[in-house]
Amino acid sequence: MSVKLDAKIPSGPLEKKWEKRRFEMKLVNPANKRKYTVIVVGTGLAGSSAAASLAxxxxxxxxxxxxDSPRRAHSIAAQGGINAAxxxxxxxxxxxxxxYDTVKGGDFRAREANVYRLAxxxxxxxxxxxxxxxxFAREYGGYLANRSFGGAQVSRTFYARGQTGQQLLLGAYQALSRQIGLGAVQMHPRTEMLDLVVVGGQARGIVTRHLVTGKIECHVSDAVVLATGGYGNVFYLxxxxxxxxxxxTYRAYKRGAAFANPCYTQIHPTCIPISGDYQSKLTLMSESLRNDGxxxxxxxxxxxxxxxxxxxxxxxxYLERKYPSFGNLAPRDISSRAAKEACDDGRGVGPGGxxxxxxxxxxxxxxxxNVIRERYGNLFDMYERITGENPYKVPMRIYPAVHYTMGGLWVDYDLMSTIPGLFVLGEANFSDHGANRLGASALMQGLADGYFIIPYTIGDYLAGTKLPKADAGHAEFKKVHSEVEERIRRLLSVKGKRSVDSFHRELGHLLWEHCGMTRSEKGLAKxxxxxxxxxEAFWKDVSVLGGGDEFNTALEKAGRVADFLEFAELLCTDARLRKESCGGHFREEHQTADGEAERDDASFCHVSAWEYAGEGKAPILNKEPLVFENVHLAQRSYK
Amino acid sequence: MEARPIERTSSASLCRLLCSSIGSKALVALTGLALFGFVLGHLAGNLQIFAGQETFNAYAHWIKSKPALLWGTRLGLLAVLAVHLGVSVRLARRNRAARPVPYAFQNTVQATSASLTMVWSGLAILAFVIYHLLHFTVGAVSPAEFGRTDPLGRPDAYTMVVLGFRHPAIALIYAIGMFCLAMHLSHAIQSVFQTFGLNHPRCMPLVRRAGFAAGFLIAAAYVSIPAAVLAGIVTLPPGVSP
Amino acid sequence: MSENKRLNLTLHIWRQKNAADPGRLATYRVQGVSVHMSFLEMLDVLNEQLTAQGEEPVAFDHDCREGICGMCSLTVNGIPHGPQRGTTVCQLHMRHFADGQEITIEPWRAKAFPVVRDLVVDRSAFDRIIQAGGFVSVNTGGSPDGNALPVPKKDAEAAMDAAACIGCGACVAACKNASAMLFVAAKISHLAKLPQGQPERRERALAMVAAMDQEGFGFCSNQYECEAVCPKEISVRTIAVMNRDTLRAGLGGA
Structure with a gap:
């Protein structure tokens, strides 16, 4: 069996597509809307804005x-800004x-129509x-201020100091809170989605675990919206x-949603370097620093x-030398690789080089x-807190780190996955950033999806679909419920010696080594x-203490790491098959004479959408060809 | 969804405001302000002792000759005090209930000791006021020094005060009472500004310092009376024996 | 990079199985802690150690570990987020501690923040306060151009100062009265400083204060411990703004 990838891109000129699609959409009568239940998983920019707007x-x-609160999703950590034309x-x-900048920045691996709508x-x-x-930051006249960001030669980034993501998320959180207060949204914090329930080929609900009581519950709906972010933590750091x-997203994949381009991972060039093997995460220093640094x-x-x-x-x-026209503002993938090159060359600085x-x-x-303090004061303070060094006096030390994942569940123009009724927004989907995301575009995409796309497209789906009655007593819900319970029981019954984190750390090392900033056939095979x-070692030797019916952080982590351990294979499989270099995916075998990424448009100008084939079976590759009618496919040059 | 605004509070009566956290705080501040007015007025009267027996007794006599004013003020102050005390105690109990399990490791970063002891300094002032009334208004502390008259036949308040403060123990009680007042005022004055929402970044540091200074200055002025008596600066009128 | 000193520490950590358990302080030793570790990484090391011994790891809330999500919430030697000013405990590094030091780690303590497990507390009271009015009532769509309404830079900056709140609850934890006024005031001030917040300004203050009072927080007594521990250094001036707005609204003033 093979899923049919119909992107449902509206016909007509690029700038009329969204308008046309909106007009063609079926509408749900205002009085009927309250008869539909929609589940939104995740409360980052995409999830909060979607939940609020739908309510x-x-x-x-x-x-x-x-x-513990919808205000804490990781969108909150985005520092630099949000693009707008x-x-x-x-x-x-x-x-x-x-x-154009976004399509080019994505190394011509994104869908034109989606990106244009985003812009x-x-x-x-x-x-x-x-x-x-x-x-937002303002000029003295009271009007909105802008700054520049990587990969663009215009100043179009709006910002709120170094806390743009926080402020945008709080805006969406407040809109969501208003709807919760009005009773229009039923909020379930500290509740993790553990599986998707598909009834009669339609996404009809989810199974969750309450993280405090451990209670496993079924939630039934007419459509499910996943806004659950990216998978960067597969690299542990x-x-x-x-x-x-x-x-x-991985559970949804196993229930039939195609996973697109998992190998597209973004390595951010400006992070604080690793200080020791106890390191638990890496801290980003906003790209905006490259405006002046x-x-x-x-x-x-x-x-x-x-x-x-x-x-x-x-x-x-080296950036000014190699890319004179963009200089220190060269896009993320390029800057990251250049840093790796310099360090591989033995010219790196700080402990471990x-x-x-x-x-x-x-x-x-x-x-x-003072001007620098005003622009970046909070970032400089953060740097000093972490490293103990004063960046006003000593140059910062930075190194690339995994930051964002462009890959995600495949969605059509309406942001619906290959499972009818399952919509995927924000970083969780694959649609807009191609093989590399430009700075200040993630916030833009999350909010575009949540505020301005899903409210239209979900209505079209609900109005045009026959939805048989379903409830938690349905056989399929019962089946998934017991599968979820069984998996938790399995995790608890391994009773091994090694902590969940130790496995996660090892997986991360392995991926960073063989499927990190650069990839090769040999490394991927390994x-x-x-x-x-x-x-296998995980399922034999993991130690998850405590029980399933209590607050149990080890159990939460174990479930996630178990999924990462499967997903990592999909990621590497995709990376191995994409025998070209594009954006964040750099294959050592495919580079130009001067070490730049070399795309192979003849063979790989497509989206790789992987379909789950069953336990122990190789996933099936489906391809959605990418058609470029409005931009000319060129080798990306920032020289 | 039908738009519903933030819950309107057109029905919000003054009572609801006063029962709220912020209303209660305002009430404490407002009554505190009235009591502060009394503290100032009372001080102004007391300091007349430095002008001698004649002035001081005349002042005391003038007050006593206006019973309506006197009792009006007394009852008014009592009511204000009752509200100040009642609301403060209610707030303090609520505050205590807000942290049922205390920290094993107690620590403080910047709170002043005056701010941490407002309830205790307040209760100490209350105890002091009761003692003070018993001493000079009722005459229960040393009845022998109470009820004298001066040569003009007026109650001899001057002599009573001087005789009272000649006992170092009594003077000490007054000094302690005034120290509590100083502590209380040093936090209370700046708090009033904050509670009424008057906190300007440029003025507030000044207000804080001024409030602190005012609290201690007022207390010092009060204490100057027993101190002057003990130092022999304010003496018994000629011909009066203890 | 400063020298690579190692610390041996004695930790007294609050352990409490669930809300019903009375809880107790347990003592653990961790050795060879690098001064470059964050405080939470030090706890990770402890948890690895405990797991290896077959003892359940210490539960604590954390997520972004870069000082912005507001999830981490540890009281370190009686000070929420520990001794470094303007820093969440996830960004507190071990170089601020001495070899051989004893460290007491407790959860936020407040009736309105019941303990869920060990060092994890339930802060949903904050969400309910925001739900009562901590927003501008605007639906998606139909907003005027972003530049249609100029906002003086000074006001935008003041709004941002208040909006920087991460909702961690350290203000409540530090307050001797477990009062939530700094949190509530930060949101009220943020919106009060902007033209978009004006139409609902008075109602917002009243509604949020009423919601706060319902949750069982204590009342402010102007000691300003909240400001001292706030990782975003939000000023108690915001509380003055809240007081003024609430009093005016309550007195029916314009």
Missing amino acids: ELGYRVKCFCFQ KNYQNDGDSVFRLF ELSVNIIDQCVAQGVP STNAKGCNVSA RVWVSKKKGDTRPPDQISEEERDY RGVYLDFADAIRRLGE ALELIPELR
Whole structure:
């Protein structure tokens, strides 16, 4: 069996597609909306905005998050900003330019129609957030301020100090809270989705575990919206929050939703380097720092002199040298690889030689320390708190780290997965960023999906679909419920010696080594050999103490790591099969003479959507060809 | 979804406000302010002792000759005190109930000792006021010094005060009472500003310092009377023997 | 990078199986703690140690570990988030502790924040306060252009100062009265500083204060411990704004 990938992209010119689609959509009568129940899993930007907007329309919404409050999802950690094609700066921006930059930034591996719609909606997002009271940065005249971000030559990024994600999320959280207060949304915090229930080919609900009481429950609905974020934590060390996981999307995959491009993972160039093997996460330093910071290493290998003793002539400002037109603002994938190259060359700085300098000395000389403090004060403070070094005096040390995952569940233009009634939003889907995401685009996508796309497309689905009555007593719900219980029982009954974290750490090492910033046939083959072994060891020797009917953090983690251990194989399989380099996916065998990524449009200009084939069986690859009618496929150049 | 605004409170009576946390705080501040007014007025009267027997007794006599004013003020103050005390105690009990399990390791970062002891300094002031009334208003502490008249036949308040403060123990009680008042006021004055929402970044540090200084200055002014008696600066009128 | 010192520590940690259990302090020793570890990484090490011994790990809330989600909530030697000012406990690093030190780790203590397990508490009271009015009543769509309504830079900055609240609850934990006023005031001030927040300004203050009072928090007595421990250093000036707005609204003033 093979799923049919119909992207349902509307016909007609690019700039008319969304308008056309919206007009064609069936509508649900206002009085009938309250007859439909929609489940929203996840309360990040996409989930909160979707839940709030759907409730405002009149749908009955049940919303779930594993954190203690919907305000804590990891969107909150986004620092730098959100893009919008407002062209307030009069610097040549437009919807088309944002669209073009995003498609090019994604190395021509995203769907044109989706990206164009994203660029179109970007302007509405800013308006909506301002109306909610998001305190964006302002100019002295009281108008909205902008900054520049990587991969763009216009200034289109809106920001709220270094806490843009937080402020946007609080805006959405407040909108959601208003609906909870009105009784339109039933909120379930500290509740983790453990499986999806598909009845008669339609997504009709989920099975959850309450993390405090351990109670396993079925929740029935007419449609399910997953906004559960990315899978970066498969690498153990990433900039993601500790709780971020692949379980919701991976469970949906195992129930029939195709998983697209899992190998597209983004490595962010500016993170604080690892300080020891106890490291539990990596902390991002916003890309906005590259507006004023200059990246360099010594020209000499193994140079251990302190930075102030290395003279200007002895320094290699490698990004400025290699990419003169974008300089320090080269896109993330390119900057990351350049840092790795410098370190592999023995020119890295700091303990272990895995770091490069991000130096503000020039900017401080030019603008004064106060201006730099005003722009990045909170980031500098954070750096000092973590490293104990003062970045006003000593250059920051940075190194790339896993940050975002462009891959995710496959969705059509309406954001519906291959399971009817299962919608996927934000980082959890694959749709808009291709093989590499530009800075300040994740917030834009999450909110576009939640505020402005799902409220339309879900209505079309509900109005046009016959939904037989289903309840928690249905055989399928009972079956999934008992499967979930059985899995928890299995995890608890291993009673091995090793902690869950030790397995997760090992998996992370393995993936970073063989499927990290650069990938090769040999490394991937090795990874695909090691992962099943590790998985087997996990099920033999994992230690999950305590019971299933209580607050049990080890059990929560064990379930997530078990999924990561399966998903990692899918990720490597996809990476192995994509024999080209594009965006964040860099295959050593496929590079240009000067070490840049070399795409193979003839063979790989498609989305790889993987279909679950059953336990122990190789997943089935389905391809959605990518058609570019409005941009010319070129080798991405930032020189 | 039909839009429903944040719950309107058109029915919110003053009572509801006053029962709320912020209303209660305002009530404490407002009554505190009235009591503070009394503290100032009383001080102004008391300091007349430095002008001698004649002035002081005349002042005391003037007050006593206006029973309506005197009793009006007394009852008013009593009511204000009752509200101040009652609401504060209610708040303190609620505050205590808000943390049923205390920290095993207690620590404080920046709270002043005055702010941490408001309830205790307040209760100590109450005890002091009762003692003070017994001493100079009822005459229960040393009846022998009470009820004298001066050469003009007026009650000799001046002599009573001087005789009273000649006992170092009594003077000490007054000094302790005034120290409690100083502590209480030093936190209370700046609190009034905060509670009424008057906290400007430039003015507030000044208000805090001024409040602290005012509290101790007022107490010092009060204490100056027994101190002056003990130091022999304020002496018994000629011809009066203890 | 400073030297790689190692610490041996004695930890007194609150253990409580569930809400019904009375709980107790348990003492553990951890050795060889790198000064570059974060406080939570030090607890990870302890938990690895406990798991290896067959003892259930210490439960504590944490998520982003970069000081923004507001999930982490430990009282370290009597100070919420520990000794470093303006820092969540997830960003507190062990270089602030001395070799041989004893550290007492307790959950937030407040009636309104019942303990769920060990160091984890239930802060849903905060969500209910926001649900009562901590928002601008605007539906998705139909908003005017973002630049239609200029906001003076000064006001936007002041709003942002207050909006930086991460809802961690340290203010409640530090307050001698377990009062939530800094949290509530931060949201009230954030919206009160912006033109978008004006139409509902008075009702918002009344509704949020009423919701706060219902949750069983104590009342502010202006000691400002909240401000001292707030990881985002939110000023108690916000409380003055809340007091003023609530009093005006309650007195029926415009």
